[in-house]
């Protein structure tokens with residue numbers, strides 16, 4: 001009887017706004033359960049969504065033919081190609097070195113690789129260094145909207161120009 005009275009006394013000592021230890025533990029465990037449920041749902045959603053990266057598309061537009069006047073020899077770094085135009089003839093040559101994949105730059109004689117010294121002529125044929133083969137030429141076509149399209153998925157024989 002004395003013990004019950006004592007317990008009542010300690011409960012009565014709690015003022016409004018104070019919480020008991022039990023209630024605090026209930027709150028914490030409920031919060032923990034809720035948090036772990038949220039994390040679980042989120043991680044499952046992350047697994048459902050595919051994490052595929054598709055990279056740069058092989059076929060892309062490089063703009064109108066008039067953007068490349070005769071005599072143009074310009075590298076488009078974002079696509080790793082060099083667009084060459086002489087008169088009506090236009091082509092797109094890869095600027096990725098066939099040795100180990102460094103990016104070649106244009107030089108007076110054609111292309112030069114800064115990594116191991118490979119040299120290519122104006123058409124991308126190897127003239128020196130360790131490069132095992134010529135720089136690829138890519139198919140160029142005219143899209144319905146009048147812009148030039150390069151398809152890096154389709155290599156063509158060097159010397160095959162597009163008339164634009």
Ligand code: FES
Pocket residue numbers: 097098099100101102113114115116117118129130131
């Ligand atoms: S990567 Fe170009 S010469 Fe080696």
